[in-house]
Amino acid sequence: KQEVTQIPAALSVPEGENLVLNCSFTDSAIYNLQWFRQDPGKGLTSLLLIQSSQREQTSGRLNASLDKSSGRSTLYIAASQPGDSATYLCAPKRGIFGNEKLTFGTGTRLTIIP
Amino acid sequence: DTGVSQDPRHKITKRGQNVTFRCDPISEHNRLYWYRQTLGQGPEFLTYFQNEAQLEKSRLLSDRFSAERPKGSFSTLEIQRTEQGDSAMYLCASSSKTDLNTEAFFGQGTRLTVV
Numbered sequence: 001k002q003e004v005t006q007i008p009a010a011l012s013v014p015e016g017e018n019l020v021l022n023c024s025f026t027d028s029a030i031y032n033l034q035w036f037r038q039d040p041g042k043g044l045t046s047l048l049l050i051q052s053s054q055r056e057q058t059s060g061r062l063n064a065s066l067d068k069s070s071g072r073s074t075l076y077i078a079a080s081q082p083g084d085s086a087t088y089l090c091a092p093k094r095g096i097f098g099n100e101k102l103t104f105g106t107g108t109r110l111t112i113i114p
Numbered sequence: 115d116t117g118v119s120q121d122p123r124h125k126i127t128k129r130g131q132n133v134t135f136r137c138d139p140i141s142e143h144n145r146l147y148w149y150r151q152t153l154g155q156g157p158e159f160l161t162y163f164q165n166e167a168q169l170e171k172s173r174l175l176s177d178r179f180s181a182e183r184p185k186g187s188f189s190t191l192e193i194q195r196t197e198q199g200d201s202a203m204y205l206c207a208s209s210s211k212t213d214l215n216t217e218a219f220f221g222q223g224t225r226l227t228v229v
Contacts, residue, residue: 004156034217043120043205044157044220089156093218101147101170102207102218104156 002027004105006090012111013080021075021108023090028071031095034102035064035075037086044089048075080112118221120206126227127196134192135224139208146189147218148181149205150174157205163189196228 003026013019023033032051036044048064050057050073057064063076073090087109091102119138127133139146144165149157160179162170165186175181178196183189193200203223210216 036220041225043118043222044207046217046219049217091156091218100145101159101162102157103159104149106154106156 002092002094002103004090004092004103006088006105006108008108009106010109010111012113014113015080015082017080018076018078019080019110021077021088021090021110023073023075023105025071025073025090025092025103027092027094028068029094030068030092031100033064033066033073033090033092035062035073036089036091038089038107039086047088077110082112082114085110085112118206118208118219120204120221120224122224123222124225124227126229129198129228130195132192132194133196133226134190135204135206135226137189137191137206137208137221139188139206140219143208143210143219144186145209145218146183147207147209148189148191149207151203151205151223152201160191193226196226198228201226201228 005024007022034049035047038044048057050064050066061078066073087107089107091104093102121136146163148160151157159172161181163183166183178194181191205223207218207220209218
């Protein structure tokens with residue numbers, strides 16, 4: 001059974017700083033891993049999809065890395081802004097037919113201090 | 115295409131009543147997922163469809179829960195005889211039909227409160 005851990009559970013940083021969010025997972029047999037953000041009371045917004053064959057994926061100020069063999073992924077946010085305040089969730093996906101669910105951790109609640 | 119759509123956004127019901135939620139996936143996405151999220155937790159998988167076939171169900175999906183996707187397009191999630199423990203956000207997601215390595219897109223969720 002896949003288990004996902006995200007550390008830290010909460011993080012507060014001043015605006016403009018770079019930061020790293022960590023995600024670890026127990027089952028390395030994954031097809032891909034997605035990072036999402038979730039604003040309070042809202043659904044999930046996809047940020048990045050990193051495939052199992054990739055090491056990194058970038059979108060704007062965001063960079064996700066994946067070390068599948070060690071069961072780790074990181075999300076790097078550059079030059080943080082108050083609008084980045086949200087909960088960030090990682091979700092590895094197991095890709096065997098009929099078993100394609102995403103498994104989520106409890107997330108990292110990020111607060112950017114203006 | 116406006117993304118994954120869920121209806122209603124909020125539902126308040128009395129304990130013991132039945133409720134039904136609807137999810138409209140992104141057009142031509144054949145994979146559709148239901149998740150449940152309680153406060154402070156990550157989403158938990160409930161069930162998954164490929165077209166109209168329900169391929170996987172979580173043990174969280176008790177006998178009171180049923181999901182359908184009759185024509186492989188929209189899906190419904192019904193909860194019978196609701197309990198206070200059913201209070202949660204119910205999230206729907208969809209992804210592409212041709213490739214496992216595609217993004218899952220989520221709707222805004224249906225917030226259920228059982229009083």
